[in-house]
Amino acid sequence: MRSVIADSKRLVVKVGSSLVTNEGRGLDEVAIGRWASQIAQLRERGKEVVLVSSGAIAEGMQRLGWSKRPREIDELQAAAAVGQMGLAQVYESRFAQYGIRTAQILLTHADLADRERYLNARSTLLTLLRLGVVPIINENDTVVTDEIKFGDNDTLGALVANLIEGDALIILTDQQGLFTADPRKDPSAQLVREADAGAPELEAMAGGAGSAIGRGGMLTKILAAKRAAGSGANTIVASGREPEVLTRLATGEAIGTQLVARTARLAARKQWMADHLQVRGHVVIDDGAVEKVTVGGKSLLPIGVVDVQGAFARGEVIACMNTAGREVARGLTNYSSAETKRIARHASMDIEPILGYMLEPELIHRDNLVVV
Ligand SMILES: Nc1ncnc2c1ncn2[C@@H]1O[C@H](COP(=O)(O)OP(=O)(O)O)[C@@H](O)[C@H]1O
Numbered sequence: 356m357r358s359v360i361a362d363s364k365r366l367v368v369k370v371g372s373s374l375v376t377n378e379g380r381g382l383d384e385v386a387i388g389r390w391a392s393q394i395a396q397l398r399e400r401g402k403e404v405v406l407v408s409s410g411a412i413a414e415g416m417q418r419l420g421w422s423k424r425p426r427e428i429d430e431l432q433a434a435a436a437v438g439q440m441g442l443a444q445v446y447e448s449r450f451a452q453y454g455i456r457t458a459q460i461l462l463t464h465a466d467l468a469d470r471e472r473y474l475n476a477r478s479t480l481l482t483l484l485r486l487g488v489v490p491i492i493n494e495n496d497t498v499v500t501d502e503i504k505f506g507d508n509d510t511l512g513a514l515v516a517n518l519i520e521g522d523a524l525i526i527l528t529d530q531q532g533l534f535t536a537d538p539r540k541d542p543s544a545q546l547v548r549e550a551d552a553g554a555p556e557l558e559a560m561a562g563g564a565g566s567a568i569g570r571g572g573m574l575t576k577i578l579a580a581k582r583a584a585g586s587g588a589n590t591i592v593a594s595g596r597e598p599e600v601l602t603r604l605a606t607g608e609a610i611g612t613q614l615v616a617r618t619a620r621l622a623a624r625k626q627w628m629a630d631h632l633q634v635r636g637h638v639v640i641d642d643g644a645v646e647k648v649t650v651g652g653k654s655l656l657p658i659g660v661v662d663v664q665g666a667f668a669r670g671e672v673i674a675c676m677n678t679a680g681r682e683v684a685r686g687l688t689n690y691s692s693a694e695t696k697r698i699a700r701h702a703s704m705d706i707e708p709i710l711g712y713m714l715e716p717e718l719i720h721r722d723n724l725v726v727v
């Protein structure tokens with residue numbers, strides 16, 4: 356069996372609290388340094404990496420001298436705020452040893468549920484990758500309460516994989532992978548080498564968190580794999596303590612558990628658009644733009660827009676009609692209806708002089724556009 360990571364370009368790597376904080380004893384700078392070194396090597400091989408790191412609460416508790424995890428949400432939030440400083444510091448200094456810049460991104464569920472914020476988070480992350488920066492993401496624990504928390508960073512990792520259209524999600528944890536039962540409780544449990552992400556029998560194998568430090572246990576990892584597969588990303592669950600785990604996966608070595616996405620990338624994205632989004636308005640586009648968008652697979656630029664109907668905001672879905680009134684495509688708009696009216700029929704270089712700012716050169720980027 357060959358690891359899917361060998362052929363993956365854009366990776367989301369998630370590291371759990373117990374790994375990052377040495378089971379809650381304090382930030383494991385040596386382990387973090389090893390991942391930084393491996394990520395530096397992956398980038399040399401042309402891969403893009405986004406890191407999702409837990410550990411803020413565990414590290415904050417350590418720094419505040421608390422031995423027991425508090426129940427009060429405000430105390431958890433305080434611990435996360437203290438611990439996040441440590442995480443940022445260690446990641447920055449360890450990656451700097453390899454000449455790599457890092458960026459801190461703290462996200463909440465509300466950020467990704469809101470279309471405009473979703474697009475903003477997406478373009479910031481893609482820009483950071485383009486600039487060669489390694490984004491380091493955690494949940495913004497300070498501003499969320501129980502109901503709206505991702506609750507675990509496995510889910511956050513999957514949402515980030517969907518957000519940036521990652522090819523794979525690598526979940527590093529304190530076990531070798533997914534076992535047929537919780538290996539801490541059942542010594543006869545066997546490692547699952549490969550399965551379909553979303554296979555129903557996997558959920559029955561998973562128990563809760565094995566330590567007082569981790570939150571989600573294996574179930575959240577399986578659900579994360581299912582979610583990531585929804586947009587075509589494969590998931591690996593492997594031990595973060597395995598020597599050179601990331602670089603070996605990248606050479607095709609099978610390590611841990613491989614949960615394979617069976618949905619093709621484009622189909623998944625179309626499905627997602629079809630399932631979740633309501634059309635808020637439409638633009639009429641000229642024949643040249645129809646040709647570019649439908650046959651050429653290109654983005655829709657404002658210059659091809661001849662009419663704007665309906666009231667829509669940045670991040671909402673709009674339909675694209677040809678001049679005969681037939682829908683040819685739909686997608687997420689980068690500009691509101693009011694803005695679109697002003698920039699319609701204009702070249703992208705005129706957007707800034709007209710509006711006073713330019714959010715993106717395209718009205719609808721081809722990644723956010725589905726031909727119908
Ligand atoms: N079927 C299973 N296979 C492997 N680990 C399991 C399984 N069921 C439950 N676990 C537990 O899940 C733990 C990993 O989850 P968690 O503690 O949340 O880690 P992390 O901090 O890496 O997210 C393991 O230590 C293990 O005890």
Ligand SMILES: N[C@@H](CCC(=O)OP(=O)(O)O)C(=O)O
Pocket residue numbers: 370371372373408409410411412413435493494496506507508509568569570571572
């Ligand atoms: N945002 C929290 C993440 C908690 C969490 O999901 O932990 P884990 O199950 O170890 O990935 C923190 O940094 O402590």
